[in-house]
Amino acid sequence: MSAEKVLVLNATGKVGRNVCRALREAGFTVYGTTRSANNQLSAQGIKAVVANYTQPDDLRQAFVASGAKKVFVITDFFSAAGKSAEREFAQGRAAIDAAKAAGVDHLIFMSVADAEFFDEHVTHLKAKVQLEAYLRASGVPFSIVRPCAFFENLDDPDNWNPLKKGVVKFLSLDECKYCATYDIGRAAAVQLKNPQAWLGKSLDVIGWQGDLAAVAAALAEVSGVPVKAKLAMPVFLRRLFLKDLHHMFLYYEVQKGPRGTPEEFKKIVPDALSAQDWFRFHGRYANGDKISA
Numbered sequence: 632m633s634a635e636k637v638l639v640l641n642a643t644g645k646v647g648r649n650v651c652r653a654l655r656e657a658g659f660t661v662y663g664t665t666r667s668a669n670n671q672l673s674a675q676g677i678k679a680v681v682a683n684y685t686q687p688d689d690l691r692q693a694f695v696a697s698g699a700k701k702v703f704v705i706t707d708f709f710s711a712a713g714k715s716a717e718r719e720f721a722q723g724r725a726a727i728d729a730a731k732a733a734g735v736d737h738l739i740f741m742s743v744a745d746a747e748f749f750d751e752h753v754t755h756l757k758a759k760v761q762l763e764a765y766l767r768a769s770g771v772p773f774s775i776v777r778p779c780a781f782f783e784n785l786d787d788p789d790n791w792n793p794l795k796k797g798v799v800k801f802l803s804l805d806e807c808k809y810c811a812t813y814d815i816g817r818a819a820a821v822q823l824k825n826p827q828a829w830l831g832k833s834l835d836v837i838g839w840q841g842d843l844a845a846v847a848a849a850l851a852e853v854s855g856v857p858v859k860a861k862l863a864m865p866v867f868l869r870r871l872f873l874k875d876l877h878h879m880f881l882y883y884e885v886q887k888g889p890r891g892t893p894e895e896f897k898k899i900v901p902d903a904l905s906a907q908d909w910f911r912f913h914g915r916y917a918n919g920d921k922i923s924a
């Protein structure tokens with residue numbers, strides 16, 4: 632029997648590329664959308680579908696081109712939606728509608744852990760809550776993955792936080808819950824392979840928790856060099872210039888959210904990546920040098 636097909640929308644981003652990898656490793660034939668005809672997807676064993684995942688016509692064509700009846704849906708407030716919750720909702724709704732029209736038998740939607748519990752200033756999570764509700768009412772067979780903060784934030788040159796030897800930076804020194812985007816894909820693989828257990832259900836993706844000093848200790852262990860933990864910016868500047876993210880961090884710091892735990896997630900993905908595992912998995916600093924000693 633040939634492997635089942637899965638279409639991953641936005642296959643080249645921080646999430647998409649590792650979700651594609653995890654689904655391919657789980658035995659699926661993976662199709663991934665990208666706007667660029669000149670992409671690296673086939674080198675990673677992914678069948679490239681040149682499409683803009685935010686455009687209804689492109690979405691329809693992507694389902695036809697792949698023939699997939701399973702889809703992993705990502706929406707993105709910051710890049711694709713240009714920091715508009717309304718636009719992110721419209722883009723996610725278009726993906727759900729296209730999946731319905733294509734007769735998809737399992738749609739995995741990537742939301743955010745505890746999305747409904749952040750305060751009104753956390754604008755970038757509003758569409759996630761609305762899209763979960765739209766999906767539940769849509770009639771499309773679905774599951775939801777709800778990740779916490781990505782380890783990938785620790786090496787994010789696009790957001791002025793490249794990972795450098797000997798230092799790790801984040802917007803909080805406090806204890807946080809993290810996950811690897813690869814584990815989002817492994818969670819999706821579990822859901823797709825066992826629809827009886829997972830249709831209509833959601834899963835918090837939380838691989839590890841620790842404060843920034845523990846993150847630094849993990850990098851020191853993997854790299855073999857001492858590592859300092861530093862704030863990417865002082866908290867008063869975070870409050871002044873990154874109000875939306877500041878309030879998200881307040882939910883982590885003051886309310887100790889999200890409520891899920893690595894122990895719960897490891898009942899589903901037992902070898903979920905720890906901070907040490909993620910630095911080994913990630914492999915390189917932002918300048919391309921190897922992390923491991």
Ligand SMILES: NC(=O)c1ccc[n+]([C@@H]2O[C@H](COP(=O)([O-])OP(=O)(O)OC[C@H]3O[C@@H](n4cnc5c(N)ncnc54)[C@H](OP(=O)(O)O)[C@@H]3O)[C@@H](O)[C@H]2O)c1
Nearest residue numbers: 643644645646647665666706707708710711778779780781
């Ligand atoms: N950071 C976290 O800790 C965290 C935690 C939980 C959830 N999330 C969620 O993760 C999502 C972001 O995913 P990500 O980090 O994978 O995104 P990303 O890395 O920013 O995605 C980048 C890709 O988006 C495509 N893209 C950029 N601008 C576009 C546009 N105007 N129109 C269409 N496509 C465009 C590009 O693909 P092509 O050029 O190849 O088309 C690009 O490679 C958000 O929904 C966020 O809420 C993040």
